[in-house]
Amino acid sequence: MTVPLHDLLLAPAPDVAPRLLDAVLVCAREGGTVALRLTELEAYGGQHDSDLPDPGAHTYRGRTARNASMFGPPGHVYVYFTYGLHHAVNFVCRPEGTGGGILIRAGEVVLGEETATRRRLTTRSTVPPFAGLARGPGNAAQALGLDREDDGATLLDLGAARDPVARAREEVDSRTQLPWTGLVLPEEAAGDVVVTARTGVSGEGGTDAFPWRFALRGDPTVSPYRKAAVKRRRTR
Template sequence: MTLIRATRSDLEHLPLEIAPQLLGAQLRTTVDGAPVWLRITETEAYHGRGTGDVPDPGSHARMGPTARNATMWGEPGHLYVYLSHGIHSCVNVVCGPEGTAGGVLLRAGEVICGADAAASRSGRSGRDLARGPGRLGQVMGLRYALHDGIDFVDGTLLNGAAAQLWWDDEPVEVASGPRVGVAGIAGTDAFPWRFWIAGDRTVSPFRWGRGAADAQAMLN
């Protein structure tokens, strides 16, 4: 196993290409002096308006730049941290050329270092520590809006937090399918933009988004 620190040029490709490549990679954060390392096991790709060949109706950036999604439009190598349901801070790897919106949601992972800190932050242990994007953000210690835009390439400290991304050259078996909980057509087989390590027990369960099951039935 060889670990290589991610560079900005590594992330200049669109999210649909980067999302499966992130499986097996490590996101490492140090927040208020407590390090946690996470092996990424599940991701989802999201494109913005004008990004790629197919418009993505499930993306925060589908209508263009806003104050909320501004990080998605910036240079690759940052983390887009947003608030879900007014509670959960979710973490995305920003990729694609600067000015082209793109993010890869980190849906699940395995804590491989810093389990005590992760458990203290979450009140959980074992495979469920980072099983789902809200839990993942919690155990990594990243919070909206304190850490939105944190640069994991240069590792600059932002509001008490620093982040790094490391590639792992160990091959993994990649599975793919519809994104979890995404509404309408964006949550169907028309967008098989969710990727996970096949058989990994930390991967989150699938559930349909609002209207997605009906949209899938129409596709079939």
């Protein structure tokens, strides 16, 4: 029996993330609709005094105005602006008041390729290859059309399907009121999953102590893995 999305997201992010691979995220907006099959995700835990302390997470030092959505109820999205360059999108996990989330690192655009390409071209001069349309957190957020205004938005439970892409298309055709964001789960968990330390996370949070990056093995949309270098203190 498939667990409802809200109940699934009550669990810690490292447990949930593998289950979301091959799920399809749909973002329907006035400017166009894009659906993304999720192929690479990273899990993030909570603050330093929680049951899952994570020095690589925005939640580690507690709740702030910026990360408040990460402490909200499950079934919402947390969108932040990073490095002054791009946005990144997370699914909020854990019960309300307990920080946790799953970062979208990459996916395959399965609906709305023209819309996704148009959005990507607002910050680049050449058309990206299809496999690279939503490769990388910033590119995924841009292709989906999500930014800080979507922080805290409800994530609709679109059920589970043997063919999540087909279900996503049905939902897009049947819903007329915009905007909305929803997720279709695959009926069965993805089979061949690569598990590594997270990429681009500095310090302890980027080490093998946190093997919380999950990707579909061999999928062309997955970003190249680059293990973060751990900074060591200089000694005299």
